[in-house]
Amino acid sequence: MTLRMTCSIDRGNFHLKIDLTAQDGEVLAIIGPNGAGKTTTLMLVAGLLACSRGQIIHDGLVFDDAAEGVFVQPENRHVGIVFQDGALFAHLSALQNVAFGLRARGTKKREALATAAIMLDSFDMGSYGAHLPHQLSGGQRQRIALARTLVTAPAILLLDEPTAALDTDGRDETRGLLSHVFTSFSGPVLLVSHQTEEINAMATTIARIDVQRDANVVATLTN
Amino acid sequence: MTRQQHTLKAPTGIALLAAVCGVVIFLPLGAVVARVPWGHFWSTLSSESSTSAMWLSLRTSFITTVLAIVTGLPLAWTLAHREFPLKSIVRAICVLPMVLPPVVGGVALLYAFGRRGVVGSILYDWFNIQIAFTQSAAILAQYFVAVPFFIVVMESAFEQADIRLTGAARTLGARPWRTLLHVSLPSMKPALIAAIALTWARALGEFGATITFAGNSPGRTQTLPLAIYGSLENRDDGALTLSFVMMAISFSVLILLRQRWLGALRRGGV
Numbered sequence: 001m002t003l004r005m006t007c008s009i010d011r012g013n014f015h016l017k018i019d020l021t022a023q024d025g026e027v028l029a030i031i032g033p034n035g036a037g038k039t040t041t042l043m044l045v046a047g048l049l050a051c052s053r054g055q056i057i058h059d060g061l062v063f064d065d066a067a068e069g070v071f072v073q074p075e076n077r078h079v080g081i082v083f084q085d086g087a088l089f090a091h092l093s094a095l096q097n098v099a100f101g102l103r104a105r106g107t108k109k110r111e112a113l114a115t116a117a118i119m120l121d122s123f124d125m126g127s128y129g130a131h132l133p134h135q136l137s138g139g140q141r142q143r144i145a146l147a148r149t150l151v152t153a154p155a156i157l158l159l160d161e162p163t164a165a166l167d168t169d170g171r172d173e174t175r176g177l178l179s180h181v182f183t184s185f186s187g188p189v190l191l192v193s194h195q196t197e198e199i200n201a202m203a204t205t206i207a208r209i210d211v212q213r214d215a216n217v218v219a220t221l222t223n
Numbered sequence: 224m225t226r227q228q229h230t231l232k233a234p235t236g237i238a239l240l241a242a243v244c245g246v247v248i249f250l251p252l253g254a255v256v257a258r259v260p261w262g263h264f265w266s267t268l269s270s271e272s273s274t275s276a277m278w279l280s281l282r283t284s285f286i287t288t289v290l291a292i293v294t295g296l297p298l299a300w301t302l303a304h305r306e307f308p309l310k311s312i313v314r315a316i317c318v319l320p321m322v323l324p325p326v327v328g329g330v331a332l333l334y335a336f337g338r339r340g341v342v343g344s345i346l347y348d349w350f351n352i353q354i355a356f357t358q359s360a361a362i363l364a365q366y367f368v369a370v371p372f373f374i375v376v377m378e379s380a381f382e383q384a385d386i387r388l389t390g391a392a393r394t395l396g397a398r399p400w401r402t403l404l405h406v407s408l409p410s411m412k413p414a415l416i417a418a419i420a421l422t423w424a425r426a427l428g429e430f431g432a433t434i435t436f437a438g439n440s441p442g443r444t445q446t447l448p449l450a451i452y453g454s455l456e457n458r459d460d461g462a463l464t465l466s467f468v469m470m471a472i473s474f475s476v477l478i479l480l481r482q483r484w485l486g487a488l489r490r491g492g493v
Binding site: 075087091 | 388390394396401412
């Protein structure tokens with residue numbers, strides 16, 4: 001199955017043009033300077049932003065087609081996203097965070113919590129279920145964030161600088177975990193990262209955003 | 224206070240000017256406390272006119288606050304997240320009652336919902352419904368002056384909210400309402416508490432719009448501030464007792480805000 005992006009987005013004088021293909025099992029690293037549109041690219045796939053022109057298609061399903069007026073809401077795309085600092089829900093415990101997506105998709109509370117507990121166990125976080133996010137270390141928070149995303153069985157996984165906010169220990173911990181996740185995750189992975197060693201260790205392919213600055217900023221992402 | 228803060232010289236004379244400001248605010252409040260007739264404090268407070276004014280105030284301000292939450296929250300969300308024509312003008316009009324003299328608000332309400340008003344005449348002629356000079360009018364007057372506070376606080380809270388939290392919720396499968404109620408609102412709890420407290424305090428203290436649009440009928444539309452005014456006109460000392468009660472309520476709200484809201488902001492989270 002293939003994720004195919006041929007689209008562009010305009011935000012003021014910033015223009016991002018994307019021509020990108022990612023296959024199942026591929027870990028595609030997106031690299032480029034700050035402000036070039038790496039996170040914007042992920043937001044487009046997740047449906048948190050809409051294309052100004054062009055299309056995003058996954059496995060034959062049109063996510064976004066500006067010309068046809070098609071836009072699939074994020075909750076219907078089955079795209080998982082993990083942000084830099086996890087973006088955990090601060091008022092929910094680790095277990096409730098992981099159960100959130102199951103509850104949102106209609107699973108009964110008891111069943112959702114039970115499934116979430118199994119997920120926490122498999123991420124070695126079984127004894128931290130009752131902890132609130134601020135009681136966890138950065139590396140532990142990223143574990144919860146990954147568990148929260150993967151428990152909903154997304155078809156595409158998006159990682160936005162997943163280790164950038166961590167100290168050395170947390171970074172090693174999270175990288176080890178990610179490598180493990182990639183071996184079992186079957187869909188395409190888009191990894192935004194600044195860190196060369198991380199990209200070298202994990203990415204199967206690399207796409208670079210090139211930026212040209214004159215009156216406008218034109219960023220081009222291709223692979 | 225750390226020693227550091229005192230070692231650098233302050234601008235000359237600043238303490239004196241600061242003291243003037245503090246005294247002008249403090250003196251009148253202190254005067255009320257000093258002159259409250261403590262001897263018959265409880266008997267004044269438990270008199271029928273006082274208790275009915277207090278209950279009416281509590282009831283109407285509570286209903287106003289609930290209405291402000293249910294309708295003001297969607298408006299704040301819309302102003303923060305949606306673009307539409309003339310948005311800046313709509314926003315300005317929505318918060319206008321904050322700076323409008325309340326009596327003008329009362330006049331405006333009268334010409335909208337009064338028996339001869341734009342909407343009021345239709346309600347009266349067709350359905351025999353009269354709003355002006357009823358308890359509904361007292362609530363409407365409070366709503367008109369108080370809901371802008373709720374909108375302003377919550378709009379800025381929605382604008383400052385972390386888009387990654389709502390984004391994570393949506394990608395995890397939560398529909399927009401679930402995301403709003405289970406993720407957005409809990410993440411902005413301090414602002415929500417502040418907005419509710421400000422709205423309620425403003426509703427409780429409403430005077431000008433109420434007396435113009437709802438009248439001053441004891442037991443029906445005579446809320447606490449109106450009762451204070453009436454008592455002052457009769458030259459009895461009930462005004463002092465009731466003023467003291469309102470001061471105590473307002474002060475409690477502030478303390479609560481300091482503990483719950485300002486405290487939470489300082490800790491940098493919920």
